[in-house]
Structure formats: C-alpha cells, structure tokens
Amino acid sequence: MKWEKLGRVFVPDGSIPWAKSHAYVPTAVVRGEEIRVYVAFWDSNKIKRIGFVDVSAKDLTKVLRVSAEPVLDIGEPGTFDSDGVIPSCILDKRNEIWLYYVGWQELVYSPSQALFAGLAISNDGGDTFNRYQQTPILERIESERFVRSSSFVLEEDDVYRCWYTSSNKCINMRENIVPSYDIRHALSLDGIEWGLGISCLHLLDILDDPEEFGLSRPWVVKENGWYKMFYSIRKVDKGYSLGYAESRDGYFWTRKDNEIGIEKSKEGWDSEMVCFPSVVDYEGSRYMFYNGNNYGETGFGAAVLV
Numbered sequence: 249m250k251w252e253k254l255g256r257v258f259v260p261d262g263s264i265p266w267a268k269s270h271a272y273v274p275t276a277v278v279r280g281e282e283i284r285v286y287v288a289f290w291d292s293n294k295i296k297r298i299g300f301v302d303v304s305a306k307d308l309t310k311v312l313r314v315s316a317e318p319v320l321d322i323g324e325p326g327t328f329d330s331d332g333v334i335p336s337c338i339l340d341k342r343n344e345i346w347l348y349y350v351g352w353q354e355l356v357y358s359p360s361q362a363l364f365a366g367l368a369i370s371n372d373g374g375d376t377f378n379r380y381q382q383t384p385i386l387e388r389i390e391s392e393r394f395v396r397s398s399s400f401v402l403e404e405d406d407v408y409r410c411w412y413t414s415s416n417k418c419i420n421m422r423e424n425i426v427p428s429y430d431i432r433h434a435l436s437l438d439g440i441e442w443g444l445g446i447s448c449l450h451l452l453d454i455l456d457d458p459e460e461f462g463l464s465r466p467w468v469v470k471e472n473g474w475y476k477m478f479y480s481i482r483k484v485d486k487g488y489s490l491g492y493a494e495s496r497d498g499y500f501w502t503r504k505d506n507e508i509g510i511e512k513s514k515e516g517w518d519s520e521m522v523c524f525p526s527v528v529d530y531e532g533s534r535y536m537f538y539n540g541n542n543y544g545e546t547g548f549g550a551a552v553l554v
Contacts, residue, residue, distance in 0.1 A: 249492070249509035251536060251551040255309050256517050258301045259547025260289060266318060267299060268292050272544035273350075273398075273465065274537040275335035276526045277374070281305050282312060283528060284374065285537055286319070286335040286347070287548065296332030296352060297321055298377075305530045308537075308550040320349065320368050320377045328353050328364050328384050336365070336465070337400045338374070339439070345370040346439065347377050350397040351384060359418050359425050363397040364388060367440060385440055392416050392445070394427045398465045401439060408439040409498060411448070411466040411477065419461055421484055428461045431479065433499060449477065449493055449501045459483040463491070465524045468498070477501060478508075478525040478536070488523035490538070510536070510551055517546035 260267050267289030275286040283305050288296040299315035323329035329351030339346040347368045355362055364384035368377035386396035395415035402409045412434070415427035432445035452460050462482030469476045475495040480488050492508040493501040513519045518540030526537045534553040540546045 251510040274548040288334040345374040365399040408436040413464040480523040
C-alpha cells in the first residue's frame with residue numbers, strides 16, 4: 249500500500265470566534281460530486297464544536313464551502329459533552345444522517361478529560377444535528393472507566409458493528425496522567441444500545457515497543473471478504489503516526505503497521521504527526537483525510553492510494 253499526499257486541504261484562519269484554530273479529526277462522507285469533511289473546530293478556550301468543510305470530489309484541495317455555524321454545539325453544563333464535541337463516524341440512514349461523536353468533559357483531577365461516545369441525528373441532510381439523548385451511547389462501565397469513544401460504526405446484515413477507543417488505565421507521561429488505550433469491538437441491533445465490548449486490537453508488548461501507549465480513531469473498510477482498519481498510534485516521545493490492520497471476521501486483527509504507506513513529511517504542516525485517518529472511495533479511487541501537527545492545529549490534508 250502506498251499513499252500519495254495531495255497536500256493540506258484546510259486550516260482555520262482564526263477569523264471565526266467558534267472556529268479559531270484546529271480542524272480536528274476529519275470525518276468524511278461522499279455527497280455526489282462533493283465530499284463533506286466534518287471536523288471539530290476549537291475556540292480560543294480550546295472548546296471544540298463540530299462544523300464541516302465541503303471539497304470537490306474531483307479535486308480534494310478545492311474547498312467549496314465551510315460551515316458558518318456549528319452543526320453540533322457543546323452540551324449543557326455538567327453533561328458528558330459540555331466541553332467539546334468531536335466527529336467520529338457518519339451513517340446515512342436515507343431519511344436521516346447519524347453522527348457518532350466524542351463527548352469531551354474536562355475533569356478537575358487526572359486524567360484531565362473523560363471521553364465518551366454520543367449520537368446526534370440530522371433531518372436536513374447533515375447541515376444541522378440534534379442529540380439523540382443527553383447521555384452517552386457508550387457509557388462508563390467498570391472495565392472501561394476513562395474512555396469509550398471514537399466510535400466507527402458499520403451496518404452489516406441487520407447488525408451494527410462498532411470499533412471504538414477504550415481505556416481503563418492511565419500512565420504518567422512527562423508528569424501528566426493520561427489514559428492508555430486500545431481498540432474494542434461491540435455489537436448492537438439498533439445502533440444505539442450496545443453490548444459489552446471485547447478487546448480486538450492490542451498495544452504492542454512493552455518489550456517490542458516500550459513507548460507505545462495508545463491506539464485510537466479506528467476507521468474500518470470491508471473489502472473482498474477482509475476488514476481493513478486504519479487507526480492512529482500514539483507514542484510517548486514521537487506523537488501520533490498511522491497504523492493498519494486486517495481481519496477476516498472483525499474480531500481478531502493482525503497489525504501490519506509497516507504496510508500503511510504514509511509517513512510524516514520531512515518538513516511542513518505534517519512533519520511532526522500524521523493521525524486520525526478517514527478513508528472514502530470515489531469513482532474507483534481511494535482517498536484518506538488526516539490531521540497533521542499538534543492534533544490538527546495545522547489543519548487536515550488528503551492523500552490518494554496509488
């Protein structure tokens with residue numbers, strides 16, 4: 249596998265108060281001859297709200313429009329998404345568009361955030377969304393206390409399958425307590441009520457890579473009887489990079505990170521990080537949208553599979 253970078257697509261210019269910086273966790277969906285990329289924009293207080301960037305499907309670097317207002321704003325004070333909302337997956341339900349998202353809540357004690365998955369629904373083609381409920385659809389449980397989020401949902405044979413980021417322990421990283429996380433899988437009959445997740449993509453053994461402590465933002469493509477997962481790998485001293493795994497059943501995965509075919513650039517907007525992949529197909533070509541340095545502060549770019 250080899251990806252050819254097409255360049256940076258969009259970064260906020262700081263002129264919009266609710267979207268001062270970042271274009272965080274690109275979440276793409278093909279809409280005719282356009283591709284809509286939902287992202288989380290940050291205000292000056294680092295509060296995250298979901299908007300979109302529409303680009304030409306024939307030229308991914310051509311921006312057609314940017315949302316003037318959030319399509320989903322933060323939740324009520326004290327709720328699980330009161331300090332930020334971040335897109336993770338879009339499901340087209342014909343008469344409705346379902347947006348699975350990450351709810352961000354700041355905590356007084358370490359770890360400093362709690363991240364759980366929510367669901368919002370659009371009845372106007374994806375221009376605005378309303379919460380399905382004020383609580384997470386992946387709620388905190390005993391075996392997953394800190395993170396149950398970044399959900400990717402695939403509807404398959406009348407069953408919904410969800411791969412998501414999960415954490416039940418923390419590590420000390422440069423005097424900060426942060427979650428250590430991997431990827432789990434859960435099933436649902438309606439896409440809302442989920443069974444218990446099982447661990448399916450694991451961190452490397454400490455002897456193989458003592459710095460790796462996070463696997464996040466899975467994006468799954470089913471093709472020719474195989475499940476293919478693109479995801480982010482977080483390391484203590486190297487930030488984020490991209491990973492790749494394959495599975496026959498979606499439960500047991502083989503990591504093939506050396507086959508991902510896209511790395512950090514030698515210089516520029518994605519020279520320190522490449523992370524949070526979103527993969528879509530259009531007219532026989534496969535495209536990836538991804539974030540660069542400092543978790544999307546430098547915006548998001550695109551690449552094509554060659």
